[in-house]
Amino acid sequence: MRKQSGDVTDIRVEYWAEMRYVGQSYQIDVPLSEVAASGNIARAEAEFHEEYHKLYAHSHPSQACEFIERRVRVHGVLSPPPPVTAPQAGHAAEEAILERRTLSIGGRVLRDSPIYSAAKLGHGHRIKRPAIIEQSTATILVPQEFEATVVDNGILLTRG
């Protein structure tokens, strides 16, 4: 795993077992401790009873249980990616205005409210409110009581 990526900072190993009481039709996933996973069957069974109780509100510690499958899951932990910093926009926010419409919010009629294109907004832009910002995936309303700015990583931040 370290060979695959030089960025791996830590490796974590999880041990799991699918277990059930003998005769049952369904098994449950039991996260095993290292002690149980190293071959301590009694400990693994105790952890099964405990997990079963957690899930179903009852358990039968005197009944025989069985292993259906054992699994190991290995995680290679990567360091968080560095923040993306967008350059300051080289144009005025007004250039992102597509059109103006009449908005009706809470019984108030607001004429000539700007409709912005999110794709044309850049770092440092401040939105005149009330406004609507259109994205390909969402439509954002900026009411009069809110202030919207595009912060350095390109994210739109609205504050009430």
Next chain:
Amino acid sequence: MDPVKTSIMNNRFTAIVEEASATLHRTAHTTFVKLVQDYQCALAAPDGEIFAYPVLSSVNVFVGLPLQAVIEQIRDLDLQPGDCFIMNDPFATDGVVTHLMDVTMIWPIFHEGSLIAYGWAFVPASDIGGAVPGSISPSFTEIFQEGLRLRPVRLYRAGVINEDIRNIIFDNSRIPLEIWGRLPGHGRRVQKHGPAPQRAVRPLWRRRHPDGDARRDRLRRDKGP
């Protein structure tokens, strides 16, 4: 009555029985439950009318099942929290049970000392004795050929099992360990889910909703028989 609060209570009661039903399914010891989904559980008012019934899995034809015939037999028997009655006789239960293989349990649910509901559940036994293995044959001419008959009898008293009843079941099935593997499964689930709905119902019942009884009755009326 506030319809919003009534709806909240309806959702709460339904969530309780759906969870119990899912647990019955996932912890089953028999293919009757796993593959056929022949099992169910519900909550009934003290007079025996069911007011919360799961719809997401298993048998739904018992939704209007009247439990009155059984309730009348057990209600004066000094019921306590942790009690559970077991039965499988269609005649003695006036049709609460439809055939001997459907081992049924009914248990009282209390809140602050007063009976507020009954829990009901059944799981089929793969063999309950009788003339043939599996207990079912088209050649039977009377119920005695189908196996062990139990009128409502107390399997648990205040959470303690009645070994005599267990021994009777043990001695009358061809696969006693297998049956018992699912009955206490069933029984202990019932025991656990008896208190579980109590825990769930308790905060909703009288503390926050002083008219819990009225709400339960309203739900019953809305759902109809």
